[in-house]
Amino acid sequence: MMKKCVGCGIELQNTDKDLQGYTPKSIDSKEDTYCQRCFQLKHYGKYSTNKMxxxxxxxxxxxxxxxxxxxxxxxxxxxxxxxxxxxxxxxxxxxxxxxxxxxxxxxxxxxxxxxxxxxxxxxxxxxxxxxxxxxxxxxxxxxxxxxxxxxxxxxxxxxxxxxxxxxxxxxxxxxxxxxxxxxxxxxxxxxxxxxxxxxxxxxxxxxxxxxxxxxxxxGRASDLLCDSCAQKIIPAGEISRKTFKAKYDRIIMIDNLVKIRVLNDEEVKPIFAIYAAKDVKFHETTIERAKELEEGNFFDIPCECCRDEYNKHKKITKTLTIKTGEELVFKGLGWVSVKRGPLKIEVTLAEEIEISIRKAFIKPRR
Ligand SMILES: Nc1nc2c(ncn2[C@@H]2O[C@H](COP(=O)(O)OP(=O)(O)OP(=O)(O)O)[C@@H](O)[C@H]2O)c(=O)[nH]1
Ligand SMILES: [Mg+2]
Structure with a gap:
């Protein structure tokens, strides 16, 4: 049986540096051996893509x-x-x-x-x-x-x-x-x-x-971005939360990835919180200003390096109603938790990002 890297399981080989499983070490020894990719990941945080x-x-x-x-x-x-x-x-x-x-x-x-x-x-x-x-x-x-x-x-x-x-x-x-x-x-x-x-x-x-x-x-938002942007939206430390009391036609942007337009009329003033990784920017604005921000450089995600690629994804708009105690989830990005609802919104995002409504995960705090 071929010897495998103890870090990632790939079969080890000594012949081609550019192929998976390469190690400069002898693969005949009984010792635990890591392939070069695992070695570089472990010691230098250096990453080479492997997308199965x-x-x-x-x-x-x-x-x-x-x-x-x-x-x-x-x-x-x-x-x-x-x-x-x-x-x-x-x-x-x-x-x-x-x-x-x-x-x-x-x-x-x-x-x-x-x-x-x-x-x-x-x-x-x-x-x-x-x-x-x-x-x-x-x-x-x-x-x-x-x-x-x-x-x-x-x-x-x-x-x-x-x-x-x-x-x-x-x-x-x-x-x-x-x-x-x-x-x-x-x-x-x-x-x-x-x-x-x-x-x-x-x-x-x-x-x-x-x-x-x-x-x-x-359906994960993080898989549509470059590695550097993905690292920003995948939570690594405690997540951040921001509460909104937004009126009709106000726009809330979750970086340049999701645009939420509030549709509630004046009678119900919804209260909701957005949760995501701490590097994700939430921004409340008007419809006109949102258009300018979308075109400009206000948001860091997607970054210049993956923006063009990201913009090739078709954008879709959905109208949704989320009740008090429910959450709207954006896979691989975060969620909107409704504290006082119903919250009526129009959401615009890349077609590939899957959304769903679930029972609240973290109890809303007033
Ligand atoms: N905050 C936090 N981070 C964690 C925890 N467990 C794992 N991680 C981090 O999550 C990331 C992925 O961890 P891995 O153990 O490599 O995940 P995996 O499921 O084996 O990933 P693949 O091999 O790529 O499928 C790393 O950055 C870990 O440090 C945890 O309990 N808390
Ligand atoms: Mg693993």
Whole structure:
């Protein structure tokens, strides 16, 4: 069998520097070896794109489906809808699973983990999915990770091989490193870090964990931008929130990505909050001024380097009504939470960015 990179799972080779899996080190040794790409990512944060198609993804993950009894599905708490892909959900309907909701550290303290678990349970039930258990964790600070281990041991006291699945960037490799107790799998802020399946055993147990590549889901705003803009809109620190009391015909822009026009008449004055990564700019203005801002350089996202490419996406406008206690979600970007509604709006955005309305995730504060 060919030797694989312990960081991303790619087969190692010594022959071509420009191809995946290259390492200048000997691949005959027994030592753990990383490919050059993982080495550069780990030590210099240097990234080289690896964007798998849905078909490639299905082929790679499909190889394991018959062998594993348990699936550990990882979702991102901040971009739950963005990580809720049909491919992943289909696997969850078929297999025993433990659902892990990661990045708890990114949400405001007022939300208790048990509330998050109930909210996730309801969302999964809507999709006819009943996991064995749900764990709310943060691999950044370690919160809840031991709970995953306990749950695996509880359901499989004699051991099991589990596969850790999810869309790109949700923290699958981070979960595995925490469970193994060592930083072996390559983790990076860029999507597409893990390339192939790799198996590691949790020391002193019969529990094996397969790291798998992430699926690039459809409909995420962050996947339509260059890597530098994507990094700005993917939350890495606590998310920011801004509250609006906007009247008829006021425009709220979420960077140059989403334009919201308020349609409420004078009788109802809606109150709503927008949540997104801290580098995302929210701006309230008039219809005329919004047009000028859209054409100019007021917004940093999309940046000059990806603006032309981004503008090729067709823009669509939708009219929506969101009730008090509901949220309008923009996959891969953020959400609008309605505190006093109904909020009637017209939303203009790239056709590829998927939107949905859900029950409020963070309780509105007055
Ligand atoms: N704030 C926060 N960031 C996290 C957490 N877990 C992972 N991350 C970050 O999320 C990014 C992706 O982590 P990975 O573990 O590489 O994610 P992955 O799902 O394996 O990604 P792919 O291999 O690309 O599919 C990295 O920047 C991590 O530091 C967490 O609990 N909190
Ligand atoms: Mg990974």
């Amino acid at each position: 198609t849905r078909e490639d993804y299905k082929k790679e993950v499909g190889k394991l489906l018959d062998d594993v009894k348990l699936v550990i599905a990882v979702f991102d708490i901040i971009d739950f809808e963005g990580s809720f892909d049909v491919e992943i959900l289909d696997i969850l309907r078929e297999k025993d699973s433990i659902v892990v909701v990661n990045k708890l550290d990114l949400i405001p303290d007022e939300k208790h983990p048990s509330e998050v678990a109930n909210w996730v349970k309801d969302r999964l039930a809507e999709e006819s999915i009943a996991p064995l258990d749900i764990a709310i964790v943060s691999t950044k600070n370690g919160y809840g990770v031991n709970g995953i281990f306990k749950k695996i041991k509880h359901f499989y006291p004699d051991g099991v091989n589990a596969m850790v699945i999810g869309v790109t960037n949700v923290g699958k490799s981070s979960v595995i490193n925490r469970l193994l107790g060592k930083r072996i799998a390559t983790v990076s802020k860029y999507p597409g870090t893990t390339i192939k399946n790799t198996l590691n055993m949790i020391p002193f147990t019969n529990i094996g964990l397969y790291d798998t590549p992430g699926l690039i889901p459809e």
